[in-house]
Amino acid sequence: MAHQVTLKHVNYTYGEKTPVVHQALRDVSLTVEQGDFVTIIGTTGSGKSTLIKLLNGLQFAQSGTVEVLGVTLHPKVKAAALKQLRSQVGMVFQSPEQQLFADSVLQDVQFGPLNFGASPTEAEQQARASLDQVGIPTELLDRSPFELSGGQMRRVAIAGVLASQPRVLVLDEPTVGLDGRGRRSILEMLRRLNQEHHITIIMITHEMDIVARYAQRVVVMKHGRIEQDTTPRQFFQTTQNQFVLPGAVRVGRALQANGVAFDQLPLTRRELVASIVHRLAKGGTA
Numbered sequence: 197m198a199h200q201v202t203l204k205h206v207n208y209t210y211g212e213k214t215p216v217v218h219q220a221l222r223d224v225s226l227t228v229e230q231g232d233f234v235t236i237i238g239t240t241g242s243g244k245s246t247l248i249k250l251l252n253g254l255q256f257a258q259s260g261t262v263e264v265l266g267v268t269l270h271p272k273v274k275a276a277a278l279k280q281l282r283s284q285v286g287m288v289f290q291s292p293e294q295q296l297f298a299d300s301v302l303q304d305v306q307f308g309p310l311n312f313g314a315s316p317t318e319a320e321q322q323a324r325a326s327l328d329q330v331g332i333p334t335e336l337l338d339r340s341p342f343e344l345s346g347g348q349m350r351r352v353a354i355a356g357v358l359a360s361q362p363r364v365l366v367l368d369e370p371t372v373g374l375d376g377r378g379r380r381s382i383l384e385m386l387r388r389l390n391q392e393h394h395i396t397i398i399m400i401t402h403e404m405d406i407v408a409r410y411a412q413r414v415v416v417m418k419h420g421r422i423e424q425d426t427t428p429r430q431f432f433q434t435t436q437n438q439f440v441l442p443g444a445v446r447v448g449r450a451l452q453a454n455g456v457a458f459d460q461l462p463l464t465r466r467e468l469v470a471s472i473v474h475r476l477a478k479g480g481t482a
């Protein structure tokens with residue numbers, strides 16, 4: 197099966213031929229398959245946002261190739277092909293609720309499908325379905341989006357992207373600024389979209405517990421390059437002090453350092469407890 201996303205030897209430079217020239221991506225190659233849940237991590241300025249903007253043609257690489265859902269993205273790509281691609285690759289930027297604008301929640305979410313050519317009836321159906329997917333109850337649909345809680349607003353904004361029925365969802369730190377409950381509900385929703393609807397998720401995050409708990413893959417960026425592309429377990433097993441590790445990983449690694457051999461490094465509290473219980477049940481000392 198063809199990859200959904202293929203980047204080959206991509207370079208991207210801001211301000212070419214100006215005094216403030218800055219190369220943000222260096223020889224980046226990456227593939228993403230349908231149904232992947234990929235997190236992109238890396239220090240500030242490492243090129244994460246630049247990378248995701250290439251995925252639906254918000255920016256074009258100066259060299260190398262970018263192919264997404266069979267469309268090769270370069271400055272001369274046809275406007276119609278780009279529009280079609282943008283309905284299939286939904287982008288959710290940081291604090292997307294700041295882009296809400298309509299008089300009602302339903303109208304706001306219908307905007308995307310209408311813009312991409314759906315009839316008013318289809319647009320309403322798709323909007324209702326995606327609001328349901330993100331857990332917004334029907335009694336809120338006629339409300340102004342500005343009367344909702346922060347977490348609800350963010351979910352409405354994500355519904356606005358989902359209403360165009362994308363196959364790939366690209367998100368830049370979707371939980372920033374939310375409290376614990378709002379954060380968890382967004383992440384569980386993304387997991388459901390990924391597992392039940394096979395929507396590919398590509399997410400920038402700075403939160404290591406999101407990588408540990410939700411991702412199948414982690415792409416680590418440094419100075420515009422992909423430094424690692426691996427599984428969270430492999431990443432957390434080997435990474436050095438650069439990132440703040442989740443509690444369960446810290447405890448797991450400390451136990452390993454003290455001679456406790458796990459079949460696999462625990463990534464979450466639940467996995468940590470299960471592996472300790474397993475060892476105790478076998479009669480060993482935890």
Ligand SMILES: Nc1ncnc2c1ncn2[C@@H]1O[C@H](COP(=O)(O)OP(=O)(O)OP(=O)(O)O)[C@@H](O)[C@H]1O
Nearest residue numbers: 210211218220238239240241242243244245246247
């Ligand atoms: N419009 C721009 N013009 C010039 N330089 C830019 C522009 N946008 C980003 N850069 C530079 O390119 C580099 C990569 O930026 P990018 O936003 O991709 O990093 P990032 O990893 O997403 O960072 P953060 O985690 O802080 O969002 C940075 O050094 C940044 O200063």
